[in-house]
Amino acid sequence: MPGAGSNRVRGIGLAGMRAIMAIIRRYLAGEVPLKRVFFHDMLLVGTLVNVVTGLAGLAAFSLDVPDWAALLVFLSPQPYNIGLCIAVWRSAGRELSRWSDMARIGTLIWFPIMFII
Numbered sequence: 001m002p003g004a005g006s007n008r009v010r011g012i013g014l015a016g017m018r019a020i021m022a023i024i025r026r027y028l029a030g031e032v033p034l035k036r037v038f039f040h041d042m043l044l045v046g047t048l049v050n051v052v053t054g055l056a057g058l059a060a061f062s063l064d065v066p067d068w069a070a071l072l073v074f075l076s077p078q079p080y081n082i083g084l085c086i087a088v089w090r091s092a093g094r095e096l097s098r099w100s101d102m103a104r105i106g107t108l109i110w111f112p113i114m115f116i117i
Contacts, residue, residue: 028083030090037091038103042084042110046077050114053077078115085111 012020026032032041057074061067088107092100 034091
């Protein structure tokens with residue numbers, strides 16, 4: 001049972017939190033393979049996250065939710081989007097291939113589109 005001096009963070013635990021931070025560091029350092037971070041994480045998961053939060057933001061605007069809260073829901077994926085763009089950019093810098101520049105261009109196109117959605 002977690003007490004006041006416990007090393008648990010909302011049920012994850014200290015080891016789990018360290019593991020999550022290690023994964024985030026790998027992404028932001030560009031250590032994740034470009035193919036994974038671009039196609040899976042950005043185009044698939046990132047787009048899905050933005051579509052869901054965009055629809056939730058629109059629903060919140062149409063309901064009796066305060067405008068600031070609806071805007072907060074709508075903008076909530078932006079830190080994630082920025083992190084994904086950094087991860088793609090740095091992975092493309094580490095993995096120089098035929099399409100690393102195309103992945104960077106794709107990121108520059110994807111980000112503003114996801115900001116609108």
